[in-house]
Structure formats: structure tokens, C-alpha cells
Amino acid sequence: MTTPARPVPVVIVDDHAMFRSGVRAELASAGAGVVEVLAEAADVDQAVRAVAEHRPDVVLLDVHLPGGGGVEVMRRSALTAPDTRYLALSVSDAAEDVIGTIRGGARGYVTKTITGPELVSAIRRVADGDAVFSPRLAGFVLDAFAGSIEVAAVDEDLDRLTEREREVMRLIARGYAYKEVAKELFISIKTVETHMSSVLRKLQLSSRHELTRWASDRRLL
Known part of the structure; x- marks a missing residue:
């Protein structure tokens, strides 16, 4: 008999409490048994502490945060949680945010229009080592690496x-x-x-x- 995959441990990082609560509720509903939210954080310092304490498989990371932004969270957490992967979840679909966040170390970037089931799937895929992007945003990354965006x-x-x-x-x-x-x-x-x-x-x-x-x-x- 196949052993069920363990839930993916996740930390949610966003400076809006209502949004964090909404994401937690969506994951509890759509990701029951698939995703386990360990902690939440509202700024860079809180996020760095939460990642160091819990060492989640995946961090759902907003791009713009008080204290330096999502890239700063990844930079400061690189030594304390080297195996943690980051999935950007942002309202921004601007090329500079997408490219800058991927360059900073994120494994994926999705916008906040994503549905609960889609987010659960994205978390699982990032935990498994895949790169995940909302369809339009993937083009920014491909263009950047192809050299058509300077x-x-x-x-x-x-x-x-x-x-x-x-x-x-x-x-x-x-x-x-x-x-x-x-x-x-x-x-x-x-x-x-x-x-x-x-x-x-x-x-x-x-x-x-x-x-x-x-x-x-x-x-x-």
C-alpha cells in the first residue's frame, strides 16, 4: 500500500492580516491534508524569524513588505533554512517585480487572482522542485533570460x-x-x-x- 504524501509545511508572509487569513482559510479548505500552515509573518524581520524557527518546505512570499521586501527575506534566510523554497504570491504582475524576485531566489511567481486549488497545486509543485508561474508571467522570465529585456x-x-x-x-x-x-x-x-x-x-x-x-x-x- 502506498504511503500518502505528507502535508507540505508552509509559512505565509504578507503585510495584510486579512489577506493572510484568507489564504490560510483557502489552504485549509482546498489543501486539507496537502498543505499545513505553520506560521504567518507580516514583515521581513518576522518572516526571517518564522523561516528560521519552522524551516518550512515552502514560503508563500509577498514581493513588497515592510523592512526590505521579499528578496530580503530570501537573502537573510539562505543560511538558516537553505532547503526552503519560495513561491511569490503578489498583486503585482509587473516585469521588474517578477524578474527581480526570481533573480532573488524564488522558485515561482503567481498573482493573487489564483484560486485556492491552483495555489495548493503550485505549492506542491514548488515543494517538489518545479518552477511555477502564472501563464503571462512566465513570458517575462523567458524574455529576461533570452536577453530581450535588459x-x-x-x-x-x-x-x-x-x-x-x-x-x-x-x-x-x-x-x-x-x-x-x-x-x-x-x-x-x-x-x-x-x-x-x-x-x-x-x-x-x-x-x-x-x-x-x-x-x-x-x-x-
């Missing part, structure tokens, strides 16, 4: 921007009006204008038209 140039340019400036940049480049950006990010129109001026100055661009072309060339839209 990853170094993208990283160098984006490193000049703060996380909030990146959010404003992406929305403006997608055609959002300042009022719409303010509503989306829960900030004032004046703050949007300030961030936009800073983005154009740092990237040495002169208009939102140039910004849209710059972002499109780098697959950031």
Missing part, C-alpha cells in the same frame, strides 16, 4: 525610485489621471503631482508620454 538596465533605473514612486509611475504610464491615481493609492492629488515630478526628474524624462514609452519598452505596464 534586466540590469531596468533594475538600475528603478532603483532610483521609491516604492510609492513606482506605484505612481506605473499608473500614470497606464493612462490614469492624477485624480484616479490619488483615489487608487489613497493619497492626495498634490502628493501624486509631487511623486510624478520626482519620477520624471530621476528618470530624466520630460512628459507622461515619454514615461509611458519608457515603461512600455521595459515591459512595466
Whole structure:
């Protein structure tokens, strides 16, 4: 008689408590007997401690976290939990986030539109050593390794921007009006204008038209 596979030990890392609770509930429902959630963490320091303590097979890792982001979690956990694998679970589908996270050591990247059963399958596959991506995101990785996206140039340019400036940049480049950006990010129109001026100055661009072309060339839209 075949022995059933043991549940995959998992740590959930995300700075939104309601989202962590939702993921835990989905995994309990869709992944009963397949996935076991050992702990949750809301920022980089908590995540590093949880990974070191529990040494899970898989960490469900948000890309943008207080304290340095998902890549920092992987970097700091490399020695304490060398066998742990990371599956990015993020709202972002931007090329720089996907490529940067994979370069940082993640085995997969899926967006938060994924269903419970799909997430359970992705966790199991990552635990087994596979690389897992949402279909559209796989193209970013293939393009990056094929050389059609200049990853170094993208990283160098984006490193000049703060996380909030990146959010404003992406929305403006997608055609959002300042009022719409303010509503989306829960900030004032004046703050949007300030961030936009800073983005154009740092990237040495002169208009939102140039910004849209710059972002499109780098697959950031």
C-alpha cells in the first residue's frame, strides 16, 4: 500500500492580516491534508524569524513588505533554512517585480487572482522542485533570460525610485489621471503631482508620454 504524501509545511508572509487569513482559510479548505500552515509573518524581520524557527518546505512570499521586501527575506534566510523554497504570491504582475524576485531566489511567481486549488497545486509543485508561474508571467522570465529585456538596465533605473514612486509611475504610464491615481493609492492629488515630478526628474524624462514609452519598452505596464 502506498504511503500518502505528507502535508507540505508552509509559512505565509504578507503585510495584510486579512489577506493572510484568507489564504490560510483557502489552504485549509482546498489543501486539507496537502498543505499545513505553520506560521504567518507580516514583515521581513518576522518572516526571517518564522523561516528560521519552522524551516518550512515552502514560503508563500509577498514581493513588497515592510523592512526590505521579499528578496530580503530570501537573502537573510539562505543560511538558516537553505532547503526552503519560495513561491511569490503578489498583486503585482509587473516585469521588474517578477524578474527581480526570481533573480532573488524564488522558485515561482503567481498573482493573487489564483484560486485556492491552483495555489495548493503550485505549492506542491514548488515543494517538489518545479518552477511555477502564472501563464503571462512566465513570458517575462523567458524574455529576461533570452536577453530581450535588459534586466540590469531596468533594475538600475528603478532603483532610483521609491516604492510609492513606482506605484505612481506605473499608473500614470497606464493612462490614469492624477485624480484616479490619488483615489487608487489613497493619497492626495498634490502628493501624486509631487511623486510624478520626482519620477520624471530621476528618470530624466520630460512628459507622461515619454514615461509611458519608457515603461512600455521595459515591459512595466
